[in-house]
Amino acid sequence: MTEKISGGCACGAVRYEATGEIEFSFNCHCRKCQRSTGTGHSSAFALPVSMLEIQGDIREFQAGSDAGVETFSGFCPNCGSPMTSRTKRFPERIYIHAATLDDPGVFHPTFSVFEECAQPWDPPRKDLEPAPR
Template identity: 60%
Template sequence: MKTSLTGRCACAAIQYEADSDIEFAFQCHCRKCQRLTGGGHASAFALPVSEVKFTGKITEYEQDNEAGVTTHSGFCSTCGSPVTSRSERFPERIYIHAATLDDPALFHPSFSVFAPESQPWDNENPDLKKV
């Protein structure tokens, strides 16, 4: 069964809707996500990009990660909320920040990445698989 996912940035200038199940959900502890979110990690989930309809203007900035892959971080230029992330390595997929969900309870992270970059003040769920 497909779930209907809806969400928005803090000021609601950007909204989205997807008729798709979440492909996978995770926590990312890389330094880029720490700076981007202002917290200890990013909580995000993946969807097929073809399944998501956005309204409003997403502003993106490009950055190469440590592996040399270009990523595009999408945010709202009015309220500054991080909303999306895209990697040129997986163009068919879009990552969406979990707290943008209208129903954040739909987010169930199953693994964590860049765990070695975790901050000691960020309490990580020890049950999450580290990949």
């Protein structure tokens, strides 16, 4: 994914564009992602925050701490769509939920993380690599 990507929330109040290299794409089965998405896992990709241009307002809440480091989940304050997530451990990186893409077909996760938290009704994909921790 090196071309221009774009996406937005369900209501259209938040739009984003990014041009450049996606760092990595993954599925996360952690409890924070389960709670913030209401599903068994989140699918997201990481990119440098400097690449991202956001139109509209993303509201962030502190989604607890990840090994003692604060993390933040971003959503559209109008429709509630989960959009982004950030951690203070990697302040120059932002994670974007894959289903916000205008063309979700360009998303290709290569590994999954927190498989130990996966629910029996949403097991991790067996064809993905384990997490590069």
